[in-house]
Amino acid sequence: MQAADLPDTETLRLAALHSLEVLDTPPDEAFEQLAELARDIFEVPIALVSLVDEHRQWFKSHLGLDACETHRDFSFCAHAVYQGKALVIEDTFKDLRFADNPLVLGDPHIRFYAGYPLRPVDDQIIGTLCIIDRAPRHFTEREHRLLERLAAQVEALFRQHKRETELLRTAERFEALFSKSATAKIRIGRDGLITAINPFALRLLGYEAEELIGRNIAVLTPPEIAAGHDRFIERYLAGGEPTVIGRGREVEALHKKGFRVPVHLAINAIHDTHDNVVEFLGVLTDLTSIYAANRRIVKEQGLLKVLHQGITDYQALMSGEGLWEFLMEALKELTDSDYALIGEVLPTDTTNALKIHAITDLSWSESSHQLMDRLRRGDMMLTNADTLLGRVFAHGEVVMTDDVYGHRSKGGFPHGHPRLDNYLGVPILSDDVVIGMFAIANSKQPLNQALIDWLQPFTDTCALLINLYRQMAEREQVAKALAAARDQAEEANQAKSEFLSSMSHELRTPLNAIIGFAQLLEKGRRDPLSEKQLRQVQQIEKSGQHLLGLINEILDLARIESGYLALSLEPISVEEVLDDACATLEANVEAAGMRLKRAPLAAKWQVLADYTRTKQVLLNLLSNAIKYNCARGVIEIGVVPEGDALKISVTDTGPGIARERQSELFEPFNRLDAEHGSIEGTGIGLAITRKLVLRMQGHIGVESAPGLGATFWFTLPQTEARLEHRASGDGSPRLSAGSRRKKVLYVEDNPANQRLMQEIIEELETVELEVVSSAELALEILRHARPDLIILDIDLPGMNGFQALQTLRQNPMLDGLRVLALSANATPQDIEKGRAAGFDEYLTKPLDIDKLTKVLEEHLHVVPGVTP
Incomplete structure (x- = not known):
C-alpha cells in the first residue's frame, strides 16, 4: 500500500x-x-x-x-x-x-x-x-x-x-455591541418611532423598555425641540440637506422624571445593500456611528428563491391580500397542486379557529360561491376541530392522505363538490404554538415526509409573515388608541382652559370692587379716615391683593403647563435685575427684622433670559427666604459663574429641610406640612419658579440640612451679546390741564363696579362720568352726544363689548374716539384679543386705580384735582 x-x-x-x-x-x-x-x-x-x-x-x-x-x-x-x-x-x-x-x-x-x-x-x-x-x-x-x-x-x-457562518457571527457580534454596550443607543424607524433601546440607555433615561418601544423619539427630547424631530427625518428621507442626521451635537435628553440630561447626540442613517435608508441609530455618547443589527439568517433553497424575493417586497407586505394570494399561488406551483389555502389560527375560549387569508375557488354553485367569498373576506371562520382542516389548525397535526374519502376525519362533502384525490395539511408554528396552517389538494407529486421537509422554508416564511401581519395589526390598534387618547387629552386641556378663564373672570369681578373701594377709602382726600380705619382698610386691600396674587399664581402655573406663557429671551444685566428685586422686597426684609447681604458682583455679567420672569424667580426665592427664616435671620444673595452659565443663589438661616423631603419642594400645592402653620401660601410658588427656570434653559436646585438653613439656586445661560438699555421711570407723558371738563361714558352692568368707577372719577375734578348698563343704551346716547372717552366692559348683557366696539368703529361720526376695555378676562390671550380688536387700552379687574388714573391723564390730557 x-x-x-x-x-x-x-x-x-x-x-x-x-x-x-x-x-x-x-x-x-x-x-x-x-x-x-x-x-x-x-x-x-x-x-x-x-x-x-x-x-x-x-x-x-x-x-x-x-x-x-x-x-x-x-x-x-x-x-x-x-x-x-x-x-x-x-x-x-x-x-x-x-x-x-x-x-x-x-x-x-x-x-x-x-x-x-x-x-x-x-x-x-x-x-x-x-x-x-x-x-x-x-x-x-x-x-x-x-x-x-x-x-x-x-x-x-x-x-x-x-457565508452563513460568517453572517451569523457578524449578527451575534453586532447584537452584543448594541445590547451589552456601555453606551446609550436607540434604534429609530423611518417613521420616527423607537424600535429598540439598550439597557444602558434605559438606565440613563429612567425608563423600562416597554414604555418607549413604539413611541416617537421626540418623547426623549425637551418640548421646545420635540416637534422638529419628525421634520428632520422627513427632510433627510426626501433628499434635503441634513441638519441633525450624520452630524453630532450637544443636546439635552429628557429623563422620565422630567429633568434634562446633557448628552452628545449622533444620529446615523442605516442603509441596506441597495443604499436605501431602513432605519436610524441614535448614539447618546461621543462615539461614532454603530449599527446594531439583528439579522435573521434564512437558509437559501434554490426552488424557493423566487418566492423569497417576492415576499421581501415592502409594497406587497402592505397590500396584505395580494401577498397571501401570491403565496398561495406559489404553493400550488411548487407542489403542482390544483387547490391550496393559507390561513391564520386565532385562539378562542374553547378551541382554535381558522381565519383563511387565501383559498383556491372550490365553488360549484351560487350558494357555495357566496360561502367562498365570506371565507376570503374573513367574515367567516372555521371552528370544527374534527375535519381534515380542523385536525391541523385545532390540534397542530400534520394530516396527509391519498384517500380523502376514506379518511376518518373527511367530514361530509356536499353534492357537486370538486373531487379531491389527495390532501396535505401542515401547521405553521411559532415557538411551538400553532399560529396558522396551509393545505394543498390534488397534488401531482407524491405526498410524503420528504415533500414536507422540502417545504420547510416556505412554512418558516409563512410563520414570519403571520407574526409580522399581527404586529402590523397591533401597531394599527395602538395608533388608533393613541389618537383617541390624544383627542381626549386635547378636550381635557380645552376644558381646563375654559375653566381657568371662567374662574379668572368670576373671581376678579368681586375683587375689583373689594380692592378698588379699599384704595378709594385709603386715598380719599375729602373724607380722610381715622388711623384705626386706615389700618382696617389697608388690611382689606392687603387681603384682596393676597387673594389676587394666589389667583395669578394658579393661572401662571396653568399657562406654563399648557405652553401658553410667552417669554422674551434677551441679554439682561444680572446686577440690574438683582437691584430691582431687592428694592421691591426691601421693606419686607426690614419689617421682618432681617438682614439682606449681597456682595458686589465680580463682573458686569449678563444672562440670556426674560427680565420680568427672572425678577419673578428672584422675588419667589427671596419671599420664601423671608417667610421661612428665623427671627432676626440673615438672607444672603450670591452670584458665581458655572461653566457657560451663571449660578444665582439665595441662602437663609431658617430651620432647613431634610434631604428626604427636598424632592417634594417643587411639587405644586406641596408645602411640606407648612399649611398647618401660620405662614400663608398656596405651595405653587416653587413649582412656578422651577418651570420658569427650565423654560429659560436653566436649572434649579436646593441644598439644605435640618438646622443649617437652606440655599436655593438657579442657573441661566451667560451671554456677551450687546445689552439694550432699559428705560427708567414709568414713561408717562407730562400733561397739562384742559380747558373744559372731559366727559367719560362708562358701560358696565355690575352695580358695585359702577359705584367704584363713580368714586374714582369723583377724585378727578376735571372729569365728568356718565354710567349706562348696556351697550345698546350707550350706542343710543352716542347718536346725540359724543364723549371724550368710553370705558367699555367686555361681558355685557345683550351686545358684548367686542360687538359694541365693532359698531362704534363703523360710524364715521365717531372717528378717533378713544375706547378703553375693562374686563375680568385677564389672560394674555384675552389682552391680545382685545388689542387686536381695536381697543386703545385693555385694563383688567381688579382695577389698579393708579394705573387707571395715568391712562385717563394720557388720553384725556387732564391733571388730577385741577379744575379748568
Whole structure:
C-alpha cells in the first residue's frame, strides 16, 4: 500500500479547509441530498463528500458507508488531493498503490473509485466528491463531466456554508455591541418611532423598555425641540440637506422624571445593500456611528428563491391580500397542486379557529360561491376541530392522505363538490404554538415526509409573515388608541382652559370692587379716615391683593403647563435685575427684622433670559427666604459663574429641610406640612419658579440640612451679546390741564363696579362720568352726544363689548374716539384679543386705580384735582 505524498501547498490547503469551519459538523440536508443524487446518477452504493485533514479524511456526507472518517494513510482522496485532478481507479486490484489497501481488502471492499477535487476556497483542494463501487467498472467521459458538475455544486454548498457562518457571527457580534454596550443607543424607524433601546440607555433615561418601544423619539427630547424631530427625518428621507442626521451635537435628553440630561447626540442613517435608508441609530455618547443589527439568517433553497424575493417586497407586505394570494399561488406551483389555502389560527375560549387569508375557488354553485367569498373576506371562520382542516389548525397535526374519502376525519362533502384525490395539511408554528396552517389538494407529486421537509422554508416564511401581519395589526390598534387618547387629552386641556378663564373672570369681578373701594377709602382726600380705619382698610386691600396674587399664581402655573406663557429671551444685566428685586422686597426684609447681604458682583455679567420672569424667580426665592427664616435671620444673595452659565443663589438661616423631603419642594400645592402653620401660601410658588427656570434653559436646585438653613439656586445661560438699555421711570407723558371738563361714558352692568368707577372719577375734578348698563343704551346716547372717552366692559348683557366696539368703529361720526376695555378676562390671550380688536387700552379687574388714573391723564390730557 502506498500512502499519498503531501502537496507543495499543504499549509495553504489546510488553512483553506479549516477556514470553512465545517469539520465535525452535524449532517446537512443539502449535502445529503447531493450525495444521494450522485448515488442515483452513477448507480453506486457509496457516495462521499470527503475532506482531507492533516491526519485523517472526514466525510461531510457518507451515504452507504458507516464510518464518518478514516486515516489519511490509506485515503484514496489524499491521492486526488496530491495530484490536483480527478482520480479514477477502475479496478483497485490492478493498481499497485491500492491493491493491498485495507479499504480494498476489507470493508467496504472498494473495487472502483472516482473522486473529483473540491476547490471552494482560494483554489485550494480541500477534498473530493467521490463515488465508490464494490465491483470494477468503466468510467466514461460523460460520467467524468457529470461528476465534475456535481463537484461544482458541492463547492457552492461549502461557499454558502462559509457565508452563513460568517453572517451569523457578524449578527451575534453586532447584537452584543448594541445590547451589552456601555453606551446609550436607540434604534429609530423611518417613521420616527423607537424600535429598540439598550439597557444602558434605559438606565440613563429612567425608563423600562416597554414604555418607549413604539413611541416617537421626540418623547426623549425637551418640548421646545420635540416637534422638529419628525421634520428632520422627513427632510433627510426626501433628499434635503441634513441638519441633525450624520452630524453630532450637544443636546439635552429628557429623563422620565422630567429633568434634562446633557448628552452628545449622533444620529446615523442605516442603509441596506441597495443604499436605501431602513432605519436610524441614535448614539447618546461621543462615539461614532454603530449599527446594531439583528439579522435573521434564512437558509437559501434554490426552488424557493423566487418566492423569497417576492415576499421581501415592502409594497406587497402592505397590500396584505395580494401577498397571501401570491403565496398561495406559489404553493400550488411548487407542489403542482390544483387547490391550496393559507390561513391564520386565532385562539378562542374553547378551541382554535381558522381565519383563511387565501383559498383556491372550490365553488360549484351560487350558494357555495357566496360561502367562498365570506371565507376570503374573513367574515367567516372555521371552528370544527374534527375535519381534515380542523385536525391541523385545532390540534397542530400534520394530516396527509391519498384517500380523502376514506379518511376518518373527511367530514361530509356536499353534492357537486370538486373531487379531491389527495390532501396535505401542515401547521405553521411559532415557538411551538400553532399560529396558522396551509393545505394543498390534488397534488401531482407524491405526498410524503420528504415533500414536507422540502417545504420547510416556505412554512418558516409563512410563520414570519403571520407574526409580522399581527404586529402590523397591533401597531394599527395602538395608533388608533393613541389618537383617541390624544383627542381626549386635547378636550381635557380645552376644558381646563375654559375653566381657568371662567374662574379668572368670576373671581376678579368681586375683587375689583373689594380692592378698588379699599384704595378709594385709603386715598380719599375729602373724607380722610381715622388711623384705626386706615389700618382696617389697608388690611382689606392687603387681603384682596393676597387673594389676587394666589389667583395669578394658579393661572401662571396653568399657562406654563399648557405652553401658553410667552417669554422674551434677551441679554439682561444680572446686577440690574438683582437691584430691582431687592428694592421691591426691601421693606419686607426690614419689617421682618432681617438682614439682606449681597456682595458686589465680580463682573458686569449678563444672562440670556426674560427680565420680568427672572425678577419673578428672584422675588419667589427671596419671599420664601423671608417667610421661612428665623427671627432676626440673615438672607444672603450670591452670584458665581458655572461653566457657560451663571449660578444665582439665595441662602437663609431658617430651620432647613431634610434631604428626604427636598424632592417634594417643587411639587405644586406641596408645602411640606407648612399649611398647618401660620405662614400663608398656596405651595405653587416653587413649582412656578422651577418651570420658569427650565423654560429659560436653566436649572434649579436646593441644598439644605435640618438646622443649617437652606440655599436655593438657579442657573441661566451667560451671554456677551450687546445689552439694550432699559428705560427708567414709568414713561408717562407730562400733561397739562384742559380747558373744559372731559366727559367719560362708562358701560358696565355690575352695580358695585359702577359705584367704584363713580368714586374714582369723583377724585378727578376735571372729569365728568356718565354710567349706562348696556351697550345698546350707550350706542343710543352716542347718536346725540359724543364723549371724550368710553370705558367699555367686555361681558355685557345683550351686545358684548367686542360687538359694541365693532359698531362704534363703523360710524364715521365717531372717528378717533378713544375706547378703553375693562374686563375680568385677564389672560394674555384675552389682552391680545382685545388689542387686536381695536381697543386703545385693555385694563383688567381688579382695577389698579393708579394705573387707571395715568391712562385717563394720557388720553384725556387732564391733571388730577385741577379744575379748568
